[in-house]
Amino acid sequence: MKKNDFILVLVMVVLAGAFFIGREFVFSENNLxxxxxxxxxxxxxxxxxxxxxxxxxxxxxxxxxxxxxxxxxxxxxxxxxxxxxxxxxxxxxxxxxxxxxxxxxxxxxxxxxxxxxxxxx
Missing domain, CATH: 2.60.320.10 (N-utilization substance G protein NusG, insert domain)
Structure with missing residues (x-):
């Protein structure tokens, strides 16, 4: 795996984690x-x-x-x-x-x- 591939995978993992954390804590309780x-x-x-x-x-x-x-x-x-x-x-x-x-x-x-x-x- 090349350096750029590793960076791409790392960025995607961080973005996916931010999405799930944001959905759980920010969006889920606003309109209940x-x-x-x-x-x-x-x-x-x-x-x-x-x-x-x-x-x-x-x-x-x-x-x-x-x-x-x-x-x-x-x-x-x-x-x-x-x-x-x-x-x-x-x-x-x-x-x-x-x-x-x-x-x-x-x-x-x-x-x-x-x-x-x-x-x-």
Missing amino acids: VVQVKVEGQVYKTVSLREDIFLEIVNSKGKKNVLEIKDGKASITHADCPNQYCVHHKEISKAGESIICLPNQVVVSIKGDEEAELDAVS
């Missing part, structure tokens, strides 16, 4: 939103960068409380009997969801990455 659906209808959409508590009430008066803090979303309280949604890990990446079946609440992270995955799959 938390979409809350209740009984199949969009209830609210909030930026993942906002720190909020959101009380979610379905048509039967059952409540869930969504907390978004430090770029992560979680259900902190629910009136459902099994509490699976409360014990679910925090979500922070496009495509992740927390679902409360008894209260018919779905909390999903939406963003640019998810659109890319749909196009590929």
Whole structure:
């Protein structure tokens, strides 16, 4: 391998590494939103960068409380009997969801990455 070939390969590796690092840390978190659906209808959409508590009430008066803090979303309280949604890990990446079946609440992270995955799959 000649000197110029080695330099070309090194430049390509550095550019590829910069692309993947930039995509992971810069572009992936910019446009992420938390979409809350209740009984199949969009209830609210909030930026993942906002720190909020959101009380979610379905048509039967059952409540869930969504907390978004430090770029992560979680259900902190629910009136459902099994509490699976409360014990679910925090979500922070496009495509992740927390679902409360008894209260018919779905909390999903939406963003640019998810659109890319749909196009590929």
